Amino acid sequence: MYQDVILDHYKHPHGRGLRDGDAEVHHVNPTCGDEITLRVKYDGSRIEDVSYEGQGCSISQASASVLNDLLVGKELEEARQIQETFLTLMQSKGQLEPDDAMEEVLEDAVAFAGVSKYPARVKCALLSWMAWKDATAQALGELAERKTA
Amino acid sequence: MYQDVILDHYKHPHGRGLRDGDAEVHHVNPTCGDEITLRVKYDGSRIEDVSYEGQGCSISQASASVLNDLLVGKELEEARQIQETFLTLMQSKGQLEPDDAMEEVLEDAVAFAGVSKYPARVKCALLSWMAWKDATAQALGELAERKTA
Amino acid sequence: MTFLPGLLDTEAIRKDFPLLDRVVHDGKKIVYLDSAATSQKPRQVLDALNEYYEQHNANVHRGVYLVAEEATALYEGARDKVATFINAPSRDEVIFTKNASESLNLVANMLGWADEPYRVDSDTEIVITEMEHHSNIVPWQLLAQRTGAKLKWFGLTDDGRLDLSNIDEIINEKTKIVSFTLVSNLLGTHNPVEAIVRRAQQVGALVCIDASQAAPHMPLDVQALQADFVAFTGHKMCGPTGIGVLWGRQELLEDLPPFLGGGEMIETVSMHSSTYAPAPHKFEAGTPPIAQAVGLGAAVDYLSAIGMDKIAAHEHAITEYAVKRLLEVPDLRIIGPTTAEDRGAAISFVLGDIHPHDVGQVLDEEGIAVRVGHHCARPVCLRYGIPATTRASFYLYSTPAEVDALVDGLEHVRNFFG
């Protein structure tokens, strides 16, 4: 499961640190204590930044770094598709061999295919992605509120 | 376990029916619903009567009949010894072969030796004996009270 | 050999059950007619237990090593199997307990500690029936005592059915929960669910169904039942001892408070406070009955491979035959329905004034294993004015020849005490 790509992201995480954002969430993996604090910043429907801080295993840390790579700068719709593709891969129990199309979407994140064989670690890999989803819902809710206010 | 002696007592119980007494108790075997109402009458420390009424299996009915045979007319001390000998026999798990001395004390009641192999039935065999013990304690308590009053 | 339409190939099936080869009292092969108390276990279930312990034994849910992942997959896989077996909308609605009694106590305690609108308190009423197993009586008596709620119940008709004539009075606006058995373990009666559920829904009461005597014997569809909770027990359905099931509707399991506290059921713990995991884990404190769940999963596979509808048909045929043959025995009175319609395969009876203990003992000497007593349903005995009954109960491995052996045995009993 420990692909070089994953270890690289773990040792040199991209975009780590908390910066200005529209919403912040704190997620915990109760079984192992992995934690992440994550902020999203939107420019309309474009993701301007995803910043984060946390402690956890290589899988959860690398996954946050990959998320930052993949989502920052994207339009929300596309980001959602990426998130769903990643979810599909992680829930595949090692049965899914990423094809070229999937590799196009997920880039470095295809390295997590091997993790999907380990149910206990899938939660680690998904921690930051679930946090992003949650933060996005909050941020857009707020933005929507701000607009209607 | 169904010795002829037991079946005889079951079909033709001795001393059955409720008569005048110094104390009355009602005992139940919770596992099977066997019930007995039993009265004792003392003449000083001599057992004048043990009368009873109840419903239950052949073992519990026959055992009450045998008890009536054995205890009525006896002095309390002797009755207690009989009761304890019977208890020993019933708790012997079929390991005890009644000897002459025991047969002298227990008479027909030695027929219950075979019942002691069947834990579920031991309680049936002891039902009336426990009731007698309880009733005696009550009766003598009352008599003692009456004396001191 | 008696041929009855609908019978299973019991010759093949019996080979799966080692205990049915057991010899008792001087070489008599056992005639096991006590499956309503507990069923025998097929080789397939014992194999699953052994394989679990020999190859995959580890504690579940927290291990990152291979065997722990396997144990978790086996345990959670058993939950999937049970969910499918009872047609649960979601696997997360299946809670593993130690037996049906714990399942029923769990419901009673959840409602005692719940917030509105579920909370049972002194202004509210609980409804059960007079034919319940003690495990569906005492938890509600305890709840009533502890909360001040009023306990009410449906009585029984002379022929062993629920008397629903006063249903609108018994189940009323104050009723918070109606708990009743799908099939009576003493009478054999199969109860009409729909009428009770409809009335409970009218007044907004929850419905809990004790399916302990149903799950082993017929297709069980919790969605069709429309109940809120369904409880049953593993050891009566070819599974190991030490495992029971509570199925509950997801929204309820989310809303209701936990019962037992401990490892596995938490989300996060500090000394000051804890939060709880989502259902089903919220209700599974401590190391669960892992091997027993795996065994129950194997039992469910075994039963499903034969087919629950086929098992029901087999038992119906046996019951019909048994009722007919038993009614031929002089002085025998069946306590419960005297036909095979809407009844399960447990048949209780009294034989003249021969006490059931004596009936059971003499039958045992013939190798025939029946249960005697009040079968943990003493109110039924009180209702019919009897101290106890003898009960013969059948399962997928029971044969007409065993019914014949019982009837012959009863003749012998009559002669013996005659």
Added chain:
Amino acid sequence: MTFLPGLLDTEAIRKDFPLLDRVVHDGKKIVYLDSAATSQKPRQVLDALNEYYEQHNANVHRGVYLVAEEATALYEGARDKVATFINAPSRDEVIFTKNASESLNLVANMLGWADEPYRVDSDTEIVITEMEHHSNIVPWQLLAQRTGAKLKWFGLTDDGRLDLSNIDEIINEKTKIVSFTLVSNLLGTHNPVEAIVRRAQQVGALVCIDASQAAPHMPLDVQALQADFVAFTGHKMCGPTGIGVLWGRQELLEDLPPFLGGGEMIETVSMHSSTYAPAPHKFEAGTPPIAQAVGLGAAVDYLSAIGMDKIAAHEHAITEYAVKRLLEVPDLRIIGPTTAEDRGAAISFVLGDIHPHDVGQVLDEEGIAVRVGHHCARPVCLRYGIPATTRASFYLYSTPAEVDALVDGLEHVRNFFG
């Protein structure tokens, strides 16, 4: 091979445990270092389970037929064995539950529903410690919430021991119950019972001891402990899953109210009220874990034949060796006592800033099974400011060679993430 004084003949012992032959990841034989989570099961226990199911399976306590009498004798015989194993004054003080968590919840609930002088209510206090397993925290948090009682606890010293410096303040006249673990499952600490019991007795508080990590590993004498309740769990002591034990003093068990209601625990039931059987049955509602009790009895026989003092000596030797070797690993920090004195055979540690999940995963690839996480004792992690630990734990079948394999594995982990 490393020779240590006091070691058992593990070559012979390991032959009894089928799982220890398990091969994982490309032909590596498993190095099982997770016995604190659950122990492996010897063949003797599996044989007892199989023999029970194949030859003697029936429901207990009410049958008059041979197999039911056998099942009852086996089940109650297991109670005798456990009573002897813990030196209980009476067999009737041994209650079978589903696991230690249920045992602890049972105590908490009995006290919540009890009459004076035992009743826990809003004027009273409950005392636990910061090193408890969640199963000895959450039941007391729930009890405190439900009754308004105050929950207090002993903190920990930096070297992983109980801080009893304020014992007279923590345990005071308001204290109704003090519940603590004999051996910590995370730290390994073996706690000083006497000081706590003496103070509890001074103020008239009851004492409950969680012996889940003690019963498998050392002679356990409930009379010497002088506690009121002692809880432990079968699956950690070579027994099956699905069974736990609560020992309680007879007078208490007589006085305290039941917890779960149902079959087996009653004396007589009517629709209006019920009376309860004497202990232990009062606390065993429903069909008990029959086969599991039989299996636990076989486990107790197995352990006793080897000798609990010999097992304790073996584990002490292994622990001493393991502590020494682990401290040689660079960047490794033991969480808990760093000597083998007054400690059990579970050793938690952190390895630099490599997350325990990663440590465990890489060890697994080497065939080494350790547990990672907060081990259901999250407050300990909070106390020492760490998210989780890696824990290696040993048992009677553990060898010095397995310690060496662990140390080599940890070197590999360091290189991998270095």
